Amino acid sequence: MLLVDASRLSLIRCSLLGLCLPFLLVHSAAGQEKPYFVTYSHELEEPGNLEIETKTALARPDGGNHVGATAMELEYGVRAWWTSELYLDGQATSRDSTVFTGFRIENRVRPLMQEHVINPVLYVEYENIAASDKTLLEVVGHDGQSDLAAPNSTARREHEHEAELRLILSSNLRDWNIAENFIAEKNLGHSPWEFGYALGATRPLRSAAGAHDSAFGLDKFIAGAELYGGLGDTVSLTLGDTSHYIAPLLGWQLPRGMRLSFSPGFGLTETSLNRVYRVGLAYEFNQVGGWFRSGNRSAQ
Amino acid sequence: MKRQTTTILLLLLSGTLALAAASHSHWERVPARDHARANPFAGNPAAAVAGERVYNDHCAQCHKAGARGDGGKHPSLRSEQLRAVTDGDLEWFLRQGDLAHGMPSWSSLPQAQRWQLVTYLRSIQ
Numbered sequence: 001m002l003l004v005d006a007s008r009l010s011l012i013r014c015s016l017l018g019l020c021l022p023f024l025l026v027h028s029a030a031g032q033e034k035p036y037f038v039t040y041s042h043e044l045e046e047p048g049n050l051e052i053e054t055k056t057a058l059a060r061p062d063g064g065n066h067v068g069a070t071a072m073e074l075e076y077g078v079r080a081w082w083t084s085e086l087y088l089d090g091q092a093t094s095r096d097s098t099v100f101t102g103f104r105i106e107n108r109v110r111p112l113m114q115e116h117v118i119n120p121v122l123y124v125e126y127e128n129i130a131a132s133d134k135t136l137l138e139v140v141g142h143d144g145q146s147d148l149a150a151p152n153s154t155a156r157r158e159h160e161h162e163a164e165l166r167l168i169l170s171s172n173l174r175d176w177n178i179a180e181n182f183i184a185e186k187n188l189g190h191s192p193w194e195f196g197y198a199l200g201a202t203r204p205l206r207s208a209a210g211a212h213d214s215a216f217g218l219d220k221f222i223a224g225a226e227l228y229g230g231l232g233d234t235v236s237l238t239l240g241d242t243s244h245y246i247a248p249l250l251g252w253q254l255p256r257g258m259r260l261s262f263s264p265g266f267g268l269t270e271t272s273l274n275r276v277y278r279v280g281l282a283y284e285f286n287q288v289g290g291w292f293r294s295g296n297r298s299a300q
Numbered sequence: 301m302k303r304q305t306t307t308i309l310l311l312l313l314s315g316t317l318a319l320a321a322a323s324h325s326h327w328e329r330v331p332a333r334d335h336a337r338a339n340p341f342a343g344n345p346a347a348a349v350a351g352e353r354v355y356n357d358h359c360a361q362c363h364k365a366g367a368r369g370d371g372g373k374h375p376s377l378r379s380e381q382l383r384a385v386t387d388g389d390l391e392w393f394l395r396q397g398d399l400a401h402g403m404p405s406w407s408s409l410p411q412a413q414r415w416q417l418v419t420y421l422r423s424i425q
Contacts, residue, residue, distance in 0.1 A: 033408075034408070041408070043408045046361070046362075046404050047402050047404070048362075049361070077404075079402070080397060080398075080399040080400075080402050080403060080404045080405075081399040081400070110399060113398075113399045113400050114396055114399075115395055115396045115397070115405050115407050172407040172408060174411075175410040175412075177408065204410050207410035207411065207412040208347075208350065208410070208412035208413060208416060209350040209351070209353055209354050209412075209413050209416055210350060211346045211349050211350045213353055219410075219413070286361040287362070
């Protein structure tokens with residue numbers, strides 16, 4: 001007989017809820033986005049579309065308990081050159097508790113209106129999160145697995161107001177996407193600037209679309225890898241005690257506008273977690289902006 | 301003060317670049333090399349069918365089923381203008397988009413799918 005303790009059950013429930021929430025919503029659309037979890041490319045949301053994605057990270061820090069952290073991302077295409085996002089973060093730690101850990105608001109803007117070999121995107125984010133946040137959406141400074149081992153009761157007392165800036169450079173070359181992100185993060189209350197990086201490359205398994213619509217066609221799959229980590233901070237600009245990960249990626253464009261992504265990440269330094277498993281599930285709503293405009297018209 | 305001035309100058313520069321990019325017709329800006337490029341799927345019925353699938357996945361939400369447009373901001377793609385340009389022009393435009401006027405760049409689509417899309421658009425003219 002399989003015995004599961006209550007806290008682990010809570011962790012499983014939280015992860016499943018995070019994974020399945022988009023399925024509970026109705027209305028279909030389609031998109032073809034890269035299966036990155038940490039890296040951003042220059043691909044923005046189509047104007048008027050809303051994408052809801054859950055990004056779940058599963059890990060176990062040394063000396064700590066299993067952690068399942070989910071970030072729910074609501075991404076809206078304000079303009080073809082401007083995407084705005086809201087993240088709601090939460091996590092469940094086995095033998096501990098399940099907590100809401102905060103929110104993030106971010107904007108990505110393409111300053112150049114044409115496609116170039118290297119396309120810059122400016123990224124600005126405000127984070128209002130507790131130290132118990134374990135979504136690992138970026139790794140900066142001297143972040144390490146010890147940060148994730150603190151009990152929720154202690155970690156959630158520390159609240160962080162942070163600003164994160166990224167310079168995203170991204171290229172689409174011969175069906176490959178290659179993206180480089182340079183990250184600078186600052187706790188607005190105190191602390192130095194912290195730096196990090198994320199590099200990614202992806203490619204569809206087949207370039208041409210098949211003549212027959214098949215959910216299992218190779219053109220529906222995108223594979224790649226990302227490499228990310230911390231680069232120290234302004235007090236200690238060294239690679240000592242920094243975390244670095246390499247993570248293969250696989251994305252699957254499902255029917256009815258859903259997208260599933262999976263990535264096992266492997267820590268490259270002692271400070272890093274040994275492994276981080278990530279699962280993402282996305283669902284895109286078409287032309288949400290138009291729903292409101294139609295409403296306005298009928299109201300007039 | 302100095303920082304504010306730098307920020308304003310950067311914003312102005314970005315705005316100027318954006319306006320400069322938007323001020324010419326798309327087709328006038330197509331480089332000669334792209335204009336002359338041949339569609340590897342030209343006239344291929346299977347590619348047109350695949351292109352219709354790509355269209356339905358990515359374009360129909362704005363340009364509507366059959367590429368007939370929504371009568372407003374999203375134009376019909378069955379037009380004299382599209383008949384007049386080359387396949388290379390169309391592929392270039394799909395890759396570039398027209399960000400200033402709401403058309404996303406489809407450079408993220410594999411090139412073969414962009415050519416399939418062009419084949420489909422040709423087949424409905």
